[in-house]
Amino acid sequence: MFSFKVIAESGTTRARAGLLQTAHGAVETPVFMPVGTLGTVKSLSPEELFDCEVGIILGNTYHLYLRPGCEVIRRFSGLHNFMHWDGAILTDSGGFQVFSLAKLRTITEEGVTFQSHIDGSQHVLTPEKAIEIQICLGSDIMMCLDECIQYPVDRDNAKGALELTTRWAARCKQIWQEHSDSSGALFGIVQGGMFKDLRAMSADALLENDFSGYAVGGLSVGEPKDLMFEIADFTLPRLPDAKPKYIMGTGTPADLIELVALGADMFDCVLPTRNARNGQMFTKSGTMNIYNSRFKDDPEPVEAGCRCYTCQNYSKAYLRHLYMAKELLAYRLNTIHNIHFYISLMKRVRKAICKDRFSEFRKAFYAQRESE
Amino acid sequence: MFSFKVIAESGTTRARAGLLQTAHGAVETPVFMPVGTLGTVKSLSPEELFDCEVGIILGNTYHLYLRPGCEVIRRFSGLHNFMHWDGAILTDSGGFQVFSLAKLRTITEEGVTFQSHIDGSQHVLTPEKAIEIQICLGSDIMMCLDECIQYPVDRDNAKGALELTTRWAARCKQIWQEHSDSSGALFGIVQGGMFKDLRAMSADALLENDFSGYAVGGLSVGEPKDLMFEIADFTLPRLPDAKPKYIMGTGTPADLIELVALGADMFDCVLPTRNARNGQMFTKSGTMNIYNSRFKDDPEPVEAGCRCYTCQNYSKAYLRHLYMAKELLAYRLNTIHNIHFYISLMKRVRKAICKDRFSEFRKAFYAQRESE
Numbered sequence: 243m244f245s246f247k248v249i250a251e252s253g254t255t256r257a258r259a260g261l262l263q264t265a266h267g268a269v270e271t272p273v274f275m276p277v278g279t280l281g282t283v284k285s286l287s288p289e290e291l292f293d294c295e296v297g298i299i300l301g302n303t304y305h306l307y308l309r310p311g312c313e314v315i316r317r318f319s320g321l322h323n324f325m326h327w328d329g330a331i332l333t334d335s336g337g338f339q340v341f342s343l344a345k346l347r348t349i350t351e352e353g354v355t356f357q358s359h360i361d362g363s364q365h366v367l368t369p370e371k372a373i374e375i376q377i378c379l380g381s382d383i384m385m386c387l388d389e390c391i392q393y394p395v396d397r398d399n400a401k402g403a404l405e406l407t408t409r410w411a412a413r414c415k416q417i418w419q420e421h422s423d424s425s426g427a428l429f430g431i432v433q434g435g436m437f438k439d440l441r442a443m444s445a446d447a448l449l450e451n452d453f454s455g456y457a458v459g460g461l462s463v464g465e466p467k468d469l470m471f472e473i474a475d476f477t478l479p480r481l482p483d484a485k486p487k488y489i490m491g492t493g494t495p496a497d498l499i500e501l502v503a504l505g506a507d508m509f510d511c512v513l514p515t516r517n518a519r520n521g522q523m524f525t526k527s528g529t530m531n532i533y534n535s536r537f538k539d540d541p542e543p544v545e546a547g548c549r550c551y552t553c554q555n556y557s558k559a560y561l562r563h564l565y566m567a568k569e570l571l572a573y574r575l576n577t578i579h580n581i582h583f584y585i586s587l588m589k590r591v592r593k594a595i596c597k598d599r600f601s602e603f604r605k606a607f608y609a610q611r612e613s614e
Numbered sequence: 615m616f617s618f619k620v621i622a623e624s625g626t627t628r629a630r631a632g633l634l635q636t637a638h639g640a641v642e643t644p645v646f647m648p649v650g651t652l653g654t655v656k657s658l659s660p661e662e663l664f665d666c667e668v669g670i671i672l673g674n675t676y677h678l679y680l681r682p683g684c685e686v687i688r689r690f691s692g693l694h695n696f697m698h699w700d701g702a703i704l705t706d707s708g709g710f711q712v713f714s715l716a717k718l719r720t721i722t723e724e725g726v727t728f729q730s731h732i733d734g735s736q737h738v739l740t741p742e743k744a745i746e747i748q749i750c751l752g753s754d755i756m757m758c759l760d761e762c763i764q765y766p767v768d769r770d771n772a773k774g775a776l777e778l779t780t781r782w783a784a785r786c787k788q789i790w791q792e793h794s795d796s797s798g799a800l801f802g803i804v805q806g807g808m809f810k811d812l813r814a815m816s817a818d819a820l821l822e823n824d825f826s827g828y829a830v831g832g833l834s835v836g837e838p839k840d841l842m843f844e845i846a847d848f849t850l851p852r853l854p855d856a857k858p859k860y861i862m863g864t865g866t867p868a869d870l871i872e873l874v875a876l877g878a879d880m881f882d883c884v885l886p887t888r889n890a891r892n893g894q895m896f897t898k899s900g901t902m903n904i905y906n907s908r909f910k911d912d913p914e915p916v917e918a919g920c921r922c923y924t925c926q927n928y929s930k931a932y933l934r935h936l937y938m939a940k941e942l943l944a945y946r947l948n949t950i951h952n953i954h955f956y957i958s959l960m961k962r963v964r965k966a967i968c969k970d971r972f973s974e975f976r977k978a979f980y981a982q983r984e985s986e
Contacts, residue, residue: 281935285942310935314911318929326927539686555698557690563653563682570657573942 244382244427244454246271246486252600256479256505259595262298262486264330264382265425266322269297271486271507272591274498274584275332277515279305281315281325284515285574286581288327293551294582295589298330298382300510303375304339307365308358312378320380332510333381335372335414335431338459338491341390349389351406369413377422384422385457386414388431393464400435401443407433408447415451427454429488435460436469438476445480455486458506462492471500478505495524495587499604502591509588514580519573521565524583528611532576537562550582551575616754616799616826618643618858624972628851628877631967634670634858636702636754637797638694641669643858643879644963646870646956647704649887651677653687653697656887657946658953660699665923666954667961670702670754672882675747676711679737680730684750692752704882705753707744707786707803710831710863713762721761723778741785749794756794757829758786760803765836772807773815779805780819787823799826801860807832808841810848817852827858827880834864834883843872850877867896867959871976874963881960886952891945893937896955900983904948909934922954923947 243265250259260271276283276291278299283291291299301321306312318324321331337354340347344356353368372387387410389403411430418428430448434440448456458477461470474489481487488508489501498509514524521533525545532544543553544561552561552575564572594603615637622631632643648655648663650671655663663671673693678684690696693703709726712719716728725740744759759782761775783802790800802820806812820828830849833842846861853859860880861873870881886896893905897917904916915925916933924933924947936944966975 280939280941281932282941282943285946287943287946309939310910310931314931314935317911317913317931324929324932324935326932538682539689541689557696559682559686559689560653560696560698563686563696567652567681569652569654570942570945571654571659574657574659574946 243425246455246484248483250596250598252503252595253598254601255503257502257591257595257600258483258505258507259592260486260507262330264298264427266328266330266382267297269330270589270592272498272502272588273298273508274588275300275508275510276581276584277302277510277512278325278327278331280309281306281321283577283581284519285570285577288325288329290551290574290578291327291329291581294578295585296329296581298332299327301331301333301379301381302336302339303333303372303379304336304343304367306333306379307336307375308360312375316378320378322380330382331379332383332508333376333379333385334490335385335387336367336375337372337388337431338390340367349406351409353387354389369410370417373414373417373428374421377418381426383427383429383455384418386411386428386430386453388433388459391433391435391460393436393460395435397435397437397440400433400437400440403435404433404440404444407431408444411448411453412451415453429453429455429457429486431457431459431490432477432481433460436465436473438473441473441477442480445477449482453485455488455508456481457488457490457508459490461489467497470497471504474501474506475504495584496607498584498587499591499607502595503600503604514584515577518576518580521576523576524580526610532558532561533565534562544579545583548579548582549586550579552579552582615797618827618856620855622968622970624875624967625970626973627875629874629963629967629972630877630879631964632858632879634702636670636799638700638702638754639669641702642961642964644870644874644960645670645880646960647672647880647882648953648956649674649882649884650697650699650703652681653678653693655949655953656891657942657949660697660701662923662946662950663699663701663953666950667957668701668953670704671699673703673705673751673753674708674711675705675744675751676708676715676739678705678751679708679747680732684747688750692750694752702754703751704755704880705748705751705757706862707757707759708739708747709744709760710762712739721778723781725759726761741782742789745786745789745800746793749790753798755799755801755827756790757801758783758803758825760805760831763805763807763832765808765832767807769807769809769812772805772809772812775807776805776812776816779803780816783820783825784823787825801825801827801829801858803829803831803862804849804853805832808837808845810845813845813849814852817849821854825857827860828853829860829862829880830878831862833861839869842869843876846873846878847876867956868979870956870959871963871979874967875972875976886956887949890948890952893948895948896952898979898982904930904933905937906934916951917955920951920954921958922951924951924954
């Protein structure tokens with residue numbers, strides 16, 4: 243069921259437009275995937291996601307494994323049915339959260355032992371288990387378990403982690419072939435920190451397993467932005483062009499445009515959703531804080547011409563009022579706008595690529611921000 | 615624009631079905647009005663209220679006066695436009711909140727001086743100002759400022775308060791006639807505590823001002839339930855049958871049915887919305903706490919056959935998961951169900967009255983609760 247094809251390429255950059263086919267619909271790339279950590283994109287209903295033209299969301303294996311747990315989701319034949327979402331779902335492997343949220347980690351060849359950040363209970367996550375959980379979740383695109391390293395880290399540690407990640411990836415591929423019906427997709431994750439030779443080593447080794455797609459992990463972990471782009475620029479061309487390329491956990495609207503220019507197809511990030519809940523709204527001219535007192539009686543929408551439900555029906559003054567009063571509707575209306583902004587940005591990027599006008603689009607994107 | 619007519623009466627009780635006409639649509643009575651304290655029924659969009667067939671909501675004058683303030687709402691020509699709600703709005707006078715939330719109150723003949731519960735700023739609320747604020751809000755049904763007393767209170771204090779309330783009501787009527795276009799409605803509020811002769815005195819005095827409708831205030835303030843019904847039973851028949859009769863701030867589903875039987879037409883209460891946010895769901899067989907561990911993997915909706923968005927699309931297991939994880943969507947889905955339950959209950963009550971089967975409906979209502 244899973245397939246990917248490149249539809250159009252930019253003449254002057256590595257930007258490309260593609261089509262991902264999943265068991266839960268076709269997804270046009272470049273694509274932004276809103277984060278639905280616990281079986282819900284915080285504050286939104288699935289219908290609102292569809293209204294924002296979201297085609298694929300990300301679910302967090304670590305969080306869903308701990309709550310509500312696989313035995314519950316299995317009763318619903320997977321996450322789609324449990325959460326009433328009929329679009330595609332990509333699940334991460336749980337690796338990133340084990341290394342960022344959980345406590346008392348012990349890493350061995352076998353896997354990682356950790357304590358739940360919720361109740362301190364002890365769990366073991368192995369490559370096999372990460373895949374089994376994702377199969378239980380009914381994920382359309384699964385990710386291999388990887389060892390996530392911090393920034394900065396020395397070369398030896400980065401090398402050790404990528405080598406373990408590579409061995410784990412092979413085990414993930416094997417169990418995925420044995421236990422899933424293989425109609426979905428399994429992506430490998432390139433690691434290697436900020437060392438180009440290690441990134442090359444990681445990419446080359448992963449390719450031997452012929453994954454459905456490839457992700458670049460370990461970016462946006464605190465490194466300078468230039469370095470992130472340098473590593474992405476180095477790594478992306480080393481991944482096969484016939485496969486989707488996914489930059490994990492990034493980024494701002496400008497980051498996405500730059501990474502598209504470097505050849506990335508897929509993105510996820512908590513920025514539009516988390517920042518919405520903190521009152522920060524994304525617009526073509528930059529970000530604005532909705533709680534700013536200058537919006538106190540501003541009758542205009544967050545962004546003139548924006549077609550999202552929030553901008554079509556509510557003023558900045560009303561949104562500011564809701565936010566100041568900590569009303570639940572505030573988080574939802576802000577989130578709708580930001581998700582719509584990210585999705586619409588990717589749609590405009592794609593259209594530009596298809597018309598071979600990506601470079602012009604990119605220039606116009608920055609010009610619009612500077613003009614305000 | 616405002617009118618009220620009685621459509622049908624129950625043969626064996628004082629229950630009646632009516633039709634309220636407002637500038638923002640017709641409202642069938644008996645009616646439950648969800649509470650939208652700060653220009654939003656907490657967690658819901660106006661579209662969701664319409665989907666639940668809500669025709670009228672309550673706005674709190676005290677809260678809206680403090681946040682965002684009249685000068686903001688005036689820029690939007692009223693609350694309807696500000697909050698994107700096209701149905702009817704009833705606003706209270708602010709009296710109840712001044713007496714329950716605000717600090718350092720001083721009551722004089724002129725009005726009440728109080729400190730904001732938000733920032734301690736000092737304000738004066740007079741009968742005239744209460745009406746002016748409600749006119750600014752563009753309320754379809756306005757309420758007279760009343761002095762709200764606690765329970766229990768001695769007869770002298772209750773009498774003093776009702777007499778002040780009566781004089782304030784006359785001032786409210788006068789300024790309303792002078793300053794509103796009088797196309798809306800102004801309701802008087804009967805006070806008098808738990809003393810029947812005082813309730814009679816209050817009702818009789820208010821009638822002299824010929825209000826558009828009459829509310830019974832000062833119930834559900836801590837008195838035993840029997841006493842609440844006794845006072846309602848005594849007071850409601852003393853109000854003119856050609857006018858809508860409104861019991862303020864009450865109550866449970868059973869309370870509403872009993873008060874309908876006593877002749878009440880209108881209700882508001884935070885119970886369905888507040889309890890939803892605390893995980894309590896209303897059903898025909900009684901209440902349930904969605905966080906109960908027995909719902910952990912329950913694939914059934916909160917109420918079989920319920921047509922609300924929540925029950926049509928989500929299981930108890932999913933709602934429990936969202937609630938346990940403190941996900942924002944939990945509050946919204948729970949609220950939709952509870953609001954739908956209250957609205958649908960009033961619709962079924964009305965249908966029964968129109969078919970002259972209210973007593974049978976009432977018996978069946980209790981039988982269904984006991985059978986589970």
